[in-house]
Amino acid sequence: MSKTRAVISQLIDLVGREFVLTSEPDTQAYLADWRGRYHGSALAVVRPANVEEVAAVVQVCAVAGVPMVPQGGNTGLCGGATPLADGQSVLVSLSRLNRIRATDAENNTLTAEAGCTLAAVQQAAQAIDRLFPLSLAAEGSCEIGGNLSTNAGGVHVLRYGNMRELTLGLEVVLPDGRIWNGLRGLRKDNTGYDLKQLFIGAEGTLGIITAAVLKLYPRPRSTCVAWLAVRDLQAAVELLGRLRAWVGERLSAFELIGQSALELVIRHIPTMRLPLSVAPDWSVLVELSDPHENAELDRLLSTFLETALESGQILNAALAGSLAQAAQLWALRENISEAQRIEGFSIKHDISLPVGRIPSFLAQADRALQAAWPGVRIVVFGHLGDGNLHYNLSYPALEENNALIARSREVTRIVHDLVAALGGSISAEHGIGQLKRDELRRYKSDVELDLMRTIKAAVDPKGLMNPGKIL
Template sequence: MAPYLTDWRGRYTGDALAVVFPDDTVQVAEVVSVCARAGVSIVPQGGNTGLCGGATPLARARAVVINLSRMARVRALDAENNTVTVEAGCTLASIQEIAEGIDRFFPLSLASEGSCQVGGNLSTNAGGVQVLRYGNMRDLVLGLEVVLPDGQVWNGLRALRKDNTGYDLKHLFIGAEGTLGIITAAVLKLFPRPRARSTAWVAVSGPTAAVGLLKALKSTCGDRVTAFEIMGRPALELVFKHIPGARPPIDPLPAWSVLVELSDTVQQEGLSALLERALADALETGAVSDAVVAASLSQTKALWSLRENISEAQRIEGVSIKHDVSVPVSRVPDFIERAGQLLEARWPDVRIVVFGHIGDGNLHYNLSRTDAIDNQAFIGLTPEINRVVHDLVNSLDGSISAEHGLGQLKRDEITRYKSGLELDLMRALKRTFDPNGIMNPGKVL
């Protein structure tokens, strides 16, 4: 049972009476019914790749973990309707492969896509690198099947893009982290498969220049701008330190780098030329100091591996105080500048690792110290440091959790930033769906 009782980061370890692996929705419903009658808590679990302890039972819990990894069937594939109906245990990578097999595209893309599962992606409203063009997981779903806390099954597997018949119930379960029910299947949107991609690594003078470049690219390239990622130098230095074979695409490594990707559904030889022209214009204004456009698929993969390995490099380096925050895109430079000033004034030796999806305002803002002994004491200041970062985010009309959810990690912290009315409405929903409080207790609320 041990692997199912600890989260991916090793931050939370809980207890359970059992871990069960249902094969279908009927079995999920039967297990939930038994637990409901016995008053035993239920913890839904997918690939267990979450970063907030949302799929880990609490310590000393009288709980059953329901792991959905055996439920990995494709129930329907409709190329004409551009939909696929899959069970919650399907990995994200397998859904991408299914779409590619019918010349379609499923756009959600995460570093953990080989092991994360669609049930977890839905329960946390996962984001990733292509939200800029395609939206979060919430935007990629048409219908759900959910086992409710009393064992009833709601079949909302509708493959409709228009259904104006009352409350859109599926959105209550997306992002709810399994606290209202267990998602067992979903109808997902598919898209035309991109035929052309162009990727560039760009040195910018700072976050303000990066936001300016994003604006310019969207003006000249339209919705071909698929991804726009920012990385500070400290984040990449960890990759070069810990990931074998990683090399700087621009030497010397700039203080700030942006990874840009354009894509088009039409095979267009001029896509790279379009990107190059846009970057040349930015070079003339001084917003860009250097750029490398990938000339092959292997170069594209090498550039993306630098971005995707930041989290793994941080894990190898040691514990850090992690923040998954969002602010309006226009206020990203203000946040980065003011947060750095506030933190460095109080903790001069802080190492600030910034990277993320600047195209949609979502930054991963992680803090540590380079010396392991000093860092251990620094981690002990987590509540105080969180207050500095989260108060600033809140003052900029942002969110303290952009794409990772609340889980156990931010369950109490969120009460400082949501209004009493919002929390009361959330609790009212929880009481309505789960009056006995057995569904993933201690998470979100």
Template sequence: MSSPLSHELIESIERLVGPAGLVRDPELMQGYLTDWRNAYQGLAALVVRPASTEALAAVVRLCHDAGVALVPQGGNTGLCGGSIPDASGRQVVLSLSRMKRIREIDLANETITVEAGVILQHLQEAASQAGRLFPLSLGAEGSCTVGGNLATNAGGTAVLRYGNMRELTLGLEVVLPDGRIWNGLRGLRKDNTGYDLKHLFIGSEGTLGIITAAVLKLFPATHSTATAWVALPSAQAAVDLIGHVRSLCADRLTGFEMMSRQSLAFVLEHVAGCSDPLDTPHPWYALIELRDTVPDAPLTQLLESGLSHAFEQGWVIDAVIASSQAQAAALWALREGISEAQNHEGPSLKHDISVPVSRIPEFIERTDRALQQDFPGVRIVSYGHMGDGNLHYNISKPVGHGDAPFKAQERAIMQVIYRMTSAFNGSISAEHGLGQAKPAAAAQFKDPLEIELMRAIKRTLDPAGLMNPGKVFASGLE
């Protein structure tokens, strides 16, 4: 297929980024046009890989003047198709994979300045080598990038203590839709000079501009860890337990993950090397992690004390505390293997929702009941970050049912879950963003005034609608 872009435009872009910055071969382009789950596929006129902010800005200016839509892309590890172009073949994918410099580490200011193409794991390693911690941690950290983490306001397993990307960011550098560069790379913790513009771009999924660099917070490295796998009689017990552990351990509590027996059962069946830490099955589990900056801190004793009280209260049925890093890693593998394991059971209808922590048990009970009433036999895989109310509420088909009939029920199942989420004053997307998967649902379940205000911001910054069109907003709302 011939490119819809003019020969002159392609030549001008190539002069800016060089031959290594241009991907035109259809076969080489495929990795940029399909997400990692093969759930979303698109076409593109061109894939452009600038190596600097200045080159990227010049490409954006050219495309803006030519009326060409742009799709920013980081590690392409998202779950909602936010970095995949549409099927028109007229959009340009802007990959930030070559922009991977760590520009500065300021230990006195406890900050690190990095470009958007830096892989999260490399950022973690750079912080560690400097004797510091960058706490964002998630399953895709070996391939996701800082730009994508910022664009989706990523959370992960340590939000309970450190917050998500919004809380971890002090400043941004952003290329605006017309090619101007906003230099907001200020490592300031206090700046009351008007609107805090960085928060417009964090979580905007590339629809308002392209984040090219960021000043991020660093933290003291942790040197002591205690990890426990805990069996619970109910989801309510998880709420009671986290409140108790929080009051006892304060900010030493870094992680508190909750998962259902169905979640664990899939992992035990499908993930090699995993085994049940406890002798008998239980309805619910929690994975608790404490960390401290002090070497040899008495975290295990603290955890044992907290669990002892929880046993007396009936919040805990059984528990095991890891006695080595290898055992702790094995416990975390049970939590991190859930998404992969569920895929072996056929189509997985994934819902990344959040509700107030106090209402998680009621949400689960009422939503489970509603789904079983309307779709008997569906298997509900509930797990997530208990401390911040983020629940991955995923649905697998009934045993023995075909994929196609189950997939045909996807929208009806989604409606039940999102209606219930709305009834609990929750969010239909806690950490994965909207991408191209959820804009229509957002238009349905968000306050219309919120949508109106978001649309006004979009039109102010991107009046031509060229930045990642079709993402965040339902068709016709841009």
């Protein structure tokens, strides 16, 4: 019996024949990323049901020297959960690990398995009158294991932080099949290295996250949402500072939307309507929230907006008068990625910068790119409150756009070099995966790369965990 057949036979014995997929119709959905950019191959897709089965699967693969690719909801944007094309890996789907193991209202924590969707975790928190604040457009399908592995951010990082800040403990299956149980719900634990941080953001290259203890917060009982037309980018940055000083911790989101992004949503999503009479050059979506029912957030924000209108920082504003109207405003923001997907391929960048340097970056990048590719369409949106921009380029005409896509490396070099020069990062919340693996070598120092390789070699000496990603 060949090694491949022997491994598949052992996996079937461990998890059952119906949960070891080998035929092309069964495996196809697991072997391509959400954007359709990466297509891989695998010996099999195995779907364990619990941490013990994950550990047993890893032990079989480790003994046989078979690489493993962990995968959650497969909504990643950098090819991190897609196997390489060599067909040598076993893809380990965590979607059956979907239990909420515990909730603790007194400790404000929730323990969820890696295959729980983000929406399921949000609902479990709400059931005990708490909030899990991570919020993403893909929250109905993305899974907690993937959120952890990419250190997901989303729209509320401004107030609550990303997954590193939202996680207290982890359970991880190590590359040799041992289970590390670090499921501790402690805010203070000063007993050596904070091991969980090794695995958060590691994209499955150091082990397979199977469960996590997550932080919960008081559930908001008052919210206020507004769509603002701002004078320019500098005005948006100044407005952010003034608003934070005015409302403090109540500011939970401050999203920037460029005109091109808004126009794509209106064009491709039939239910969407402009919130103001025209699509301004730059819009900001603001959300305030408070755990008190009578927080008078509308009055607080309205007073602030009156002064901003008088000073000329904002040109117009639409304040949501109901939960339905607030949801409609958020839908404009959350449908940008889907509208871009319908429009066609674009060159995408997920970058972060010090907030005050964002206007300078956008001005310099626009000049450089328009000089090299006149008339290129630049679609900008993102989380201005934490300095994270999604900066995407395309041409409306198919032939021109294909020519641009073929020169992606040159486009990306202009963008990433400028980001680095301004003290930013080439990956804010999407991870590295396959897409930015080579870019990482250009922008990380030799010392940083050596440290990362040392950790990888120590934890995964055989190099079996998610090969070809990050390093």
